[in-house]
Amino acid sequence: MTAILDINELKAGLNGVEILKGISLCIQPGEVHAIMGPNGSGKSTLSKVVAGHPDYTVASGEILFHGEILTDIPPDARARKGIFLGFQYPVEIPGVNNSEFLRMAYNARRKEKGLEELDPFDFQELLADKMKLLDMDARFKDRGVNEGFSGGEKKRNEILQMAVLEPSLAILDETDSGLDVDALKIVSKGINALRKPDNAVLLITHYQRLLDYVQPDYVHVLAHGKILKSGKKDLAREVETRGYDWVTG
Amino acid sequence: METSANTLADSKLAGREYQYGFTTDVEMEALKKGLNEDVIRNLSAKKNEPAFLLEFRLKAYRKWLTMTEPLWAHVNYPPIDYQDIVYFAKPKQKPQIAGLDEVDPEILRTFEKLGIPLDEQKKLANVAVDAVFDSVSVATTHKKKLLEHGVIFCSISEAVQEYPELIEQYLGSVVPIGDNFYAALNSAVFTDGSFVFIPPNTRCPMELSTYFRINTEESGQFERTLIVCSEGSHVSYLEGCTAPKFDTNQLHAAVVELVTLDNAEIKYSTVQNWYSGDPVTGKGGIYNFVTKRGLCKGRNSKISWTQVETGSAITWKYPSCVLAGDNSIGEFYSVALTNGYMQADTGTKMIHLGKNTRSRIVSKGISSDKSTNAYRGLVRIGKNATGARNFSQCDSMLVGSECAAHTFPYLEVGNEEAVVEHEASTSKISEDQLFYFESRGIVREDAVAMILNGFCKEVFQQLPMEFAVEAQKLLTLKLENSVG
Amino acid sequence: MIATTQFMRRELTPEIPEGLLSAFEAIPENPTASALRFAAWQAFANRGIPQTSDEEYSFTSISEIKNLLSRIPGNHSGNGFAVTNADRLEQFPLTSSSTPEAMVSAWKKIASEEKDVASALAMALTPQSIALRLKAGKKLETPFPIVCKAKGSRTDAAMYLQLDAGSTAKISLASEVVREDYLNASASFYLGEKAELDLAQIDPIAGSQTLKLHFVLERGAKLRLLTASTGGRFQRLAIEVDLMGSDAEVDLRGAAVVGGVNRCHRHVVVRHHVPDCISRQLFKAVVLGSGRSSVDGTVIVDRGAQRTDAKQLLRHLMLSKEGKADSKPRLFIHADDVKCGHGATVGKMDPEQLFYLRSRGLDPEAAISLLTHAFLAEALDASALTDFREAARLRLLAALEETP
Numbered sequence A: 001m002t003a004i005l006d007i008n009e010l011k012a013g014l015n016g017v018e019i020l021k022g023i024s025l026c027i028q029p030g031e032v033h034a035i036m037g038p039n040g041s042g043k044s045t046l047s048k049v050v051a052g053h054p055d056y057t058v059a060s061g062e063i064l065f066h067g068e069i070l071t072d073i074p075p076d077a078r079a080r081k082g083i084f085l086g087f088q089y090p091v092e093i094p095g096v097n098n099s100e101f102l103r104m105a106y107n108a109r110r111k112e113k114g115l116e117e118l119d120p121f122d123f124q125e126l127l128a129d130k131m132k133l134l135d136m137d138a139r140f141k142d143r144g145v146n147e148g149f150s151g152g153e154k155k156r157n158e159i160l161q162m163a164v165l166e167p168s169l170a171i172l173d174e175t176d177s178g179l180d181v182d183a184l185k186i187v188s189k190g191i192n193a194l195r196k197p198d199n200a201v202l203l204i205t206h207y208q209r210l211l212d213y214v215q216p217d218y219v220h221v222l223a224h225g226k227i228l229k230s231g232k233k234d235l236a237r238e239v240e241t242r243g244y245d246w247v248t249g
Numbered sequence B: 001m002e003t004s005a006n007t008l009a010d011s012k013l014a015g016r017e018y019q020y021g022f023t024t025d026v027e028m029e030a031l032k033k034g035l036n037e038d039v040i041r042n043l044s045a046k047k048n049e050p051a052f053l054l055e056f057r058l059k060a061y062r063k064w065l066t067m068t069e070p071l072w073a074h075v076n077y078p079p080i081d082y083q084d085i086v087y088f089a090k091p092k093q094k095p096q097i098a099g100l101d102e103v104d105p106e107i108l109r110t111f112e113k114l115g116i117p118l119d120e121q122k123k124l125a126n127v128a129v130d131a132v133f134d135s136v137s138v139a140t141t142h143k144k145k146l147l148e149h150g151v152i153f154c155s156i157s158e159a160v161q162e163y164p165e166l167i168e169q170y171l172g173s174v175v176p177i178g179d180n181f182y183a184a185l186n187s188a189v190f191t192d193g194s195f196v197f198i199p200p201n202t203r204c205p206m207e208l209s210t211y212f213r214i215n216t217e218e219s220g221q222f223e224r225t226l227i228v229c230s231e232g233s234h235v236s237y238l239e240g241c242t243a244p245k246f247d248t249n250q251l252h253a254a255v256v257e258l259v260t261l262d263n264a265e266i267k268y269s270t271v272q273n274w275y276s277g278d279p280v281t282g283k284g285g286i287y288n289f290v291t292k293r294g295l296c297k298g299r300n301s302k303i304s305w306t307q308v309e310t311g312s313a314i315t316w317k318y319p320s321c322v323l324a325g326d327n328s329i330g331e332f333y334s335v336a337l338t339n340g341y342m343q344a345d346t347g348t349k350m351i352h353l354g355k356n357t358r359s360r361i362v363s364k365g366i367s368s369d370k371s372t373n374a375y376r377g378l379v380r381i382g383k384n385a386t387g388a389r390n391f392s393q394c395d396s397m398l399v400g401s402e403c404a405a406h407t408f409p410y411l412e413v414g415n416e417e418a419v420v421e422h423e424a425s426t427s428k429i430s431e432d433q434l435f436y437f438e439s440r441g442i443v444r445e446d447a448v449a450m451i452l453n454g455f456c457k458e459v460f461q462q463l464p465m466e467f468a469v470e471a472q473k474l475l476t477l478k479l480e481n482s483v484g
Numbered sequence C: 001m002i003a004t005t006q007f008m009r010r011e012l013t014p015e016i017p018e019g020l021l022s023a024f025e026a027i028p029e030n031p032t033a034s035a036l037r038f039a040a041w042q043a044f045a046n047r048g049i050p051q052t053s054d055e056e057y058s059f060t061s062i063s064e065i066k067n068l069l070s071r072i073p074g075n076h077s078g079n080g081f082a083v084t085n086a087d088r089l090e091q092f093p094l095t096s097s098s099t100p101e102a103m104v105s106a107w108k109k110i111a112s113e114e115k116d117v118a119s120a121l122a123m124a125l126t127p128q129s130i131a132l133r134l135k136a137g138k139k140l141e142t143p144f145p146i147v148c149k150a151k152g153s154r155t156d157a158a159m160y161l162q163l164d165a166g167s168t169a170k171i172s173l174a175s176e177v178v179r180e181d182y183l184n185a186s187a188s189f190y191l192g193e194k195a196e197l198d199l200a201q202i203d204p205i206a207g208s209q210t211l212k213l214h215f216v217l218e219r220g221a222k223l224r225l226l227t228a229s230t231g232g233r234f235q236r237l238a239i240e241v242d243l244m245g246s247d248a249e250v251d252l253r254g255a256a257v258v259g260g261v262n263r264c265h266r267h268v269v270v271r272h273h274v275p276d277c278i279s280r281q282l283f284k285a286v287v288l289g290s291g292r293s294s295v296d297g298t299v300i301v302d303r304g305a306q307r308t309d310a311k312q313l314l315r316h317l318m319l320s321k322e323g324k325a326d327s328k329p330r331l332f333i334h335a336d337d338v339k340c341g342h343g344a345t346v347g348k349m350d351p352e353q354l355f356y357l358r359s360r361g362l363d364p365e366a367a368i369s370l371l372t373h374a375f376l377a378e379a380l381d382a383s384a385l386t387d388f389r390e391a392a393r394l395r396l397l398a399a400l401e402e403t404p
Helices: A043-051 A075-081 A098-112 A120-133 A138-142 A151-165 A181-194 A234-242 B006-011 B037-046 B051-065 B105-113 B143-148 B156-162 B164-170 B181-189 B431-439 B444-460 B465-479 C018-026 C031-047 C062-070 C101-112 C117-125 C351-358 C364-380 C386-402
Strands: A005-014 A017-027 A032-036 A056-065 A083-086 A093-097 A169-173 A200-205 A218-223 A226-231 B028-030 B089-091 B127-133 B136-140 B152-155 B194-198 B207-213 B224-229 B234-242 B249-252 B255-260 B265-272 B285-296 B302-309 B314-317 B320-323 B329-338 B343-352 B358-368 B372-381 B389-399 B404-413 B419-428 C080-083 C090-093 C130-134 C144-150 C154-163 C168-177 C182-191 C196-202 C208-217 C222-229 C234-243 C249-258 C263-272 C278-287 C292-301 C309-318 C324-333 C339-347
Touching: A005 A043, A017 A043, A017 A056, A017 A226, A032 A234, A043 A056, A043 A075, A043 A083, A043 A169, A043 A200, A075 A083, A075 A098, A075 C351, A083 A151, A093 A098, A093 C351, A093 C364, A098 A120, A098 A138, A098 A151, A098 C364, A120 A138, A120 A151, A120 A181, A138 A151, A151 A169, A151 A181, A169 A181, A218 A234, A226 A234, B037 B051, B037 B181, B051 B164, B051 B181, B127 B152, B136 B152, B143 B152, B152 B156, B156 B164, B156 B194, B156 B224, B164 B194, B164 B224, B181 B255, B181 B285, B194 B207, B194 B234, B224 B234, B224 B265, B255 B265, B255 B302, B265 B285, B265 B465, B285 B302, B285 B329, B302 B343, B302 B444, B302 B465, B320 B329, B320 B358, B329 B343, B329 B372, B329 B444, B329 B465, B343 B358, B358 B372, B358 B404, B358 B444, B358 B465, B372 B389, B372 B419, B389 B404, B389 B444, B389 C324, B404 B419, B404 C339, B419 C324, B431 B444, B444 B465, C018 C062, C018 C117, C031 C101, C031 C117, C062 C117, C062 C182, C062 C208, C062 C234, C080 C130, C080 C154, C101 C117, C101 C130, C101 C154, C101 C182, C117 C154, C117 C182, C117 C208, C117 C234, C144 C154, C144 C182, C154 C168, C168 C182, C168 C208, C182 C196, C182 C222, C196 C208, C196 C386, C208 C222, C222 C234, C222 C364, C222 C386, C234 C249, C249 C263, C249 C292, C249 C364, C249 C386, C263 C278, C278 C292, C278 C324, C278 C364, C292 C309, C292 C339, C309 C324, C309 C364, C324 C339, C351 C364, C364 C386
Parallel strands: A032 A200, A032 A218, A083 A169, A169 A200, B127 B207, B194 B224, B207 B234, B224 B255, B234 B265, B249 B285, B255 B285, B265 B302, B285 B314, B285 B320, B302 B329, B314 B343, B320 B343, B329 B358, B343 B372, B358 B389, B372 B404, B389 B419, C130 C154, C144 C168, C154 C182, C168 C196, C182 C208, C196 C222, C208 C234, C222 C249, C234 C263, C249 C278, C263 C292, C278 C309, C292 C324, C309 C339
Antiparallel strands: A005 A017, A005 A056, A218 A226, B028 B089, B127 B136, B152 B194, B404 C324, B419 C339, C080 C144, C090 C130
């Protein structure tokens, strides 16, 4: 069986500064991986590089998604293929209606799969279901994308998008930061509900907190642009009690 | 001429009286009033100038004759009679000053009173000072030490004699003789000023400073400053200004030119406190019509202007940056305070020509009494300035209901890959704010000072420490009577 | 050293083209109309054709505006402002003696104080101007269209609308100008106490136009304006708002897409004469091709106009290398207890927004188009004239498609 994501010796950076210094990671269908690491370790860079942010350049190594090399594929095509990035800081886009936007994104993905586009009426129903799952107020739909949302609302909106788009790989960059316990439970519930045997989740987090609610199969510790340690979910707790210094030395 | 003793100035400090309003009795040698080609030839001959400089002056003069005074600034003043000005005045003494002991002791005392000791023993430890008294540079300190590092810091008259090739190469290269009415006039008649040359890969070991003083009632001050910072070098330069109190107005029409080559940086700071006229009648004061411009000629070079403008009856100045080199950076940080009947029209121009050039403008205007304070700024992104970025923040604070604050930004963009942003806000010191402070046991004056310093913080942070403290005091002092 | 009487400042002699004077004199005299026309001519003659030094034309080509204003006015019947279904409004041709005295004198006052040269000329040279009135307390629920026709090389047109106390109206304003032609129009609106006006205006699709919209707001009056434009050979809109009564509110919004070699210039002055008024300005323009857009917006807060709340935001989105965008947001503040803020931005599309949309699967064209629509939406959406607004939106979006 081909892996969903297969990263080999990836070196990448921003403005000529190398941030990722040789990363290898393989994620199989049905798995949840967590990447932990101190600030500045390269966690967010990894997520942006996989999603194809134009500011980041890959120096060497490769990223395979369902066996296909991603390097020259633009970010929107990656998204249509099933990669979803839940942003750490989702950008506000005033004037673009949240549900309109989601429908466009949803239909772009359906078109890629060879499915027919959903009309606004059917889409509204689908959206309403997903919003119920995440305990979201109906007014969210009519606002601009992330416009004037609180930190927690933005994160919930990211999970809503994930729920709608049903990606085969969801990369969630610090989705837990800025959430109180109640919001964290809701977001976790959403993530867990979306776990399926044929998809995968990559959680990027600074703290172990989220991992109490979303149980990962594997945990990796990233520091200085390299994965220094990999293990089962117990590794997360160990990192939490002993601190990152224990790994980075 | 009016002379006031030091103690008088001190005792009136609290009353917001102009602190530096005394004159110095020195025997002066001056040309007759008025301007024509003979006056210029005469002036040039008196200063023993090379032929190219006389040519430069005459060209500028002929250009000036064809020009008219700019009227667009948001200031009002009666027409100036340019034939009624003394274009050259200098303390009478030997043509060459060998050392400080030969400087008229009256002048030394003047600068001491102003807090600028020129005396070798007392001189400021880490600041080299060029003192300009009316039209002439009277002393430059720390010269030798600077020369050891290859740094040239002297009066521009001296530079004309010692380094004519540098002067010929750079004078007028940033502000062309016909740039504007006042710059043309300055180019024709400038008498002295400072010259700085930093050789490649040198970090100037100390702050350089020029201190300007207008003393003679009928003289105009037309000084010229030229700073050239070579590849990979850095210099920080300070300028301070005061003048005595007269009932008439004096004209100050200076030109400052800065040039940075590849990877070089100039930081130019000004604390301007010229006499601003009688706060009650509005009579007298300096007309401060100054052209300041920096050319970021080299790649990755940087020019940063910081100004604290608290004086002059009328201020008309726009320290600017021409960002020609790719990746070059221009900055403008300004605090302009007006009180009494002062009028200020000041701001900057950021001309982006090179790729990925950046500029930042932070302007804080404070107006009180019956004064008018205008920010005028131009950000122009040229066709080839791909990736250029500008951010401007212009805040005004009004103290009292008879003053005015204006903001006139001009944004001209001719490149799609550029981002230009301007923001402005207006605020006041409210009774509520003052009461909040007072209810916490802070006296009113301290409250005002704290609010003002908070308002101006971003600019003060750019000043060298001693100057920042000085500038803060100056602001509080000037506004003490206007608030509450 | 400063002698006060030495030189007088150089005064420019106003430039008055001979052709304009003959055209002015050729219009038959009429007791009501002539008073207005003479006042307007005097206002023009004091300033003459604009000179290069005029600050208010800093972003417009002075030669273009000179050429247009010096054109000899034609006299085509059927030109000028016209209303249909006039029964809903009282209509007075200014040549009629039935026009209420007070309206004529109010309009005359505006004419005599007019500083906008083009507008003064429009009032001086129009052969038939109309005055309209909505009586106190009357409400026009359905939008009322006003159209200005301009056939021929040059048309001058003027109108005046008085909304009496407590009346409300929705009005749309459009003009018909073809390629080589030029319309110079001036429309003045008087909003009495608590009167409310929703006005939507759209520039002609081609040709040249200089249009002045002048508003006087009394106590508690409310004005909402939407202006839309895709530019033309030369198009300049001047908006002047005088807030004369406290608690008045004005909300000005502009949306423009300027592509091809089109020109679109906006010149806005909002003056707070009295305390406690609110003003908002939001102007947005997308620049494409070799289009050129400028917005020159001014807020004046007079002495004593305390508790003024004024905001101004001018934004340009640059989508082409050859385009040009200029802005000048100006504040003149003479009162201390005020909330005044302004902002101006010129720039490309936000790359982070673009990436966000692309990371959700939208291709670059779709993402850019979505963001451009959103950029304009903020200015368009507020207008209560829904049909007109949507028609304007379609025209702007069509202009976006036209320029590659």
